[in-house]
Amino acid sequence: MPVTEQQLLQILPNAGRQAGVFVPALNTAMNRYGIVGLLRVAAFIAQVGHESGQFRWLKELWGPTAQQVGYEGRADLGNTVKGDGSKYRGRGLIQITGRANYAACGEALGLDLINNPELLELPQHASMSAAWFWATHGLNTLADAGDNANIGSIINTGRRGRVPNGAQDRADLYAKALKVLV
Numbered sequence: 051m052p053v054t055e056q057q058l059l060q061i062l063p064n065a066g067r068q069a070g071v072f073v074p075a076l077n078t079a080m081n082r083y084g085i086v087g088l089l090r091v092a093a094f095i096a097q098v099g100h101e102s103g104q105f106r107w108l109k110e111l112w113g114p115t116a117q118q119v120g121y122e123g124r125a126d127l128g129n130t131v132k133g134d135g136s137k138y139r140g141r142g143l144i145q146i147t148g149r150a151n152y153a154a155c156g157e158a159l160g161l162d163l164i165n166n167p168e169l170l171e172l173p174q175h176a177s178m179s180a181a182w183f184w185a186t187h188g189l190n191t192l193a194d195a196g197d198n199a200n201i202g203s204i205i206n207t208g209r210r211g212r213v214p215n216g217a218q219d220r221a222d223l224y225a226k227a228l229k230v231l232v
Contacts, residue, residue: 062105068105072173076177083181089196091227121135146183
């Protein structure tokens with residue numbers, strides 16, 4: 051079920067002109083990774099809508115905040131070179147973060163994200179990287195079960211059962227998407 055620009059704007063009204071830019075990229079990415087049907091598409095749009103501030107943020111703002119300073123040297127993110135934290139900050143619709151995740155995503159998408167991390171700021175790659183992350187973390191299964199809360203937990207915290215940042219916004223966007231996409 052492809053999403054239309056009108057539907058996207060009903061779900062994510064702050065997306066503005068970006069909705070039209072992202073519709074073809076989202077539909078291509080969702081189709082490639084099996085994000086099809088009402089429950090999957092509603093959950094995906096809700097989560098990427100939240101993570102990207104309704105398509106306004108394709109690159110994590112860098113303070114650096116205390117959390118961002120903690121990205122440096124994090125082995126679990128593959129940040130082994132000084133400056134990796136900033137260079138491989140969150141990008142794309144799901145905010146891919148860390149050298150290791152950029153490498154894995156780039157390999158899957160056929161992109162050199164290690165040398166060109168800014169490619170994840172382009173709509174087609176921002177969308178495809180989000181769908182890749184979704185598929186590699188088994189989020190279609192959770193979407194099929196209507197488990198939007200744990201989808202947000204995995205995207206934002208890396209584990210089920212944790213309350214993600216923006217939990218209420220994620221829930222509100224999901225409820226709205228379910229109504230609009232019927």
